[in-house]
Amino acid sequence: MSAPVVAVRDLVVVRGGVEVLPGISLDVAPGVTGLLGPSGCGKTTLMRALVGAQRVRSGTVEVLGEPAGSAGLRTRVGYVTQAASVYDDLTVAENLAFFARVLGVDRASAEEAVAAVGLHDTREKVVGRLSGGQRSRVSLAVALLGSPDLLVLDEPTVGLDPVLRRDLWALFHRIADGGAAVLVSSHVMDEAERCDRLLLMREGRIIADGAPEEIRRSTGARDVEEAFLRLVEGPGDAA
C-alpha cells in the first residue's frame, strides 16, 4: 500500500482539563475508513486535529505529507463538522456558490456537488427550511467542492433514512475509487460493514484497526458490534 494519507503519532489533546486523546497513533490509507466508537470517545476531537482546528498538546499529525492545518492543505482536505455548518438563511445554491468562491472552485463543480448528494431539486430552497438530513447533505456537498484528496466526515449519516444512508455510502466509495481517502466517523456499529477499513476507538485510544472481516475473525465475533464489546469486556484478546 502507498504512503498513508494521514499519519498520527503520539497525539495528546487536552480539552477542558481532561486528556481526551492520551497519546493516540494511527494511519489512514486511501479507501473508506470508518472511525467507530461510543459517544464521547474522542472521534470529533481527532477529526478536528486532522483538519488543524484542534489545539493539541503534543505529538504529530501529518496529512498528505504536510503537518495538519498547513496552508497548502486547505484546498485539499474537505471537512464536514458534526453539526451542519452551512448558512441557514441562504439557499442551497447560494451556500455552495459562496464556499466555491472561497475555495476558488468554478460553478460547475458546485452544481456537481449538489447533484452528488441528491439535492438537485431543492437547490433553490433556503437551508433553514430543509429537513435535518437534507441540511447535513448540504454540509456534505460543501466538503465535496474541489474534489479534495482527503474527506473528513464527522457522522455524516446520522439521522438519515436507510435508503439515503445506502446512497451516501455508495457515494463515499465512488469518491474513494477516484483515489481520495475518506474518513467517516460513526457511533453506530452497523455502518462498520460498509467500510474498507475500521478504526475502533474507545476513551481516546484505538483498540482495533483492520478490515471489518479481519476484526470479526480475530475476536471470533459475528459482527463488529459484538467484536467491539469483546474487545472492551472480553478476555483480554485486544490487539
Added chain:
Amino acid sequence: MSARVTLAVAGRVLRQVRRDHRTLAMLLVVPCVLMSLLWWMFDGLPGAMFDRFGPALLAMFPFIVMFLVTSVTTLRERSSGTLERLLAMPMGKLDFLLGYALAFGLLAALQSALAVAVSVGLLGLDVNGPVWLLGVVAVVDAVLGTALGLLVSAFATTEFQAVQFMPAFVLPQILLCGLFVPRDAMPDVLGAVSDLLPLSYAVDAMQELVGRADQGEVWRSVGVVAGFAVVSLALGAATLRRRTP
C-alpha cells in the same frame, strides 16, 4: 489576503441581510423615523435644538446598529461551525474581517444616505459643511461598530450575552460623547474618559460639520475613529483562531 475571498464574504453577508426583510427595514427605516421623532419633539421649542442633537444621533445609528448586527451574526458564525469551516479553507482572517467591514460599511452608507436625506431635505437640518462628508463619517463609524461587534462576539457564548454587550459597551459612550453635556464642560475625569471613547470623536465630527464646518477638524476626528476601527479589527483578528481548545 485575497480580494476574491473578501468580496465573497461581503457578498454573502449582504445577501443574508437582504433575505432578512425585517432586519433590512429596521436598518434603513428606523433611523429616518427616529430623526423625524427628534425633530417633532423639538418642534416649537426655542433654540436650534434639532441642530444640536440631530448630528449626534446621525453618528450613533451606524455605530449602534452595526455593533449589534455584527456581534450577533459573527457569534452565529462561531457557534454554528461555519467559522471553523471557513478557517479550514483558504480564508485569511483579514479576508473575513474586511469582508464584514465592507458589507456593513456599504449598508451604513445606504442607511446614512437615507437618514441624512430625510434630516437635511425634509426636516431642515442645517449643515454648513459638505453633506457627503456626513456620509463619510457615518461609514467610518459603521466600520468601527462592526469591528467592535466582531471583537465582543469572541467573549459571548450565546446571542443573549452578545446583546448584553450593547448596554455595557455602547451606553457609556452615548452618555459621555458630548450629547448631554459638552465634553469640555464635564468633570475632568469624565472628560478624560470621554477622550478615550471612539463615539466621542464620531459625534465631534458630525457636530463640527453642522456647526463651524472646519473640514480639517472633521477629518482629524474621522481619523481618530478610523484609528479605533483599525485597532479593533486587529484585536478582532486575534480572536479568530484556526485552532481552538
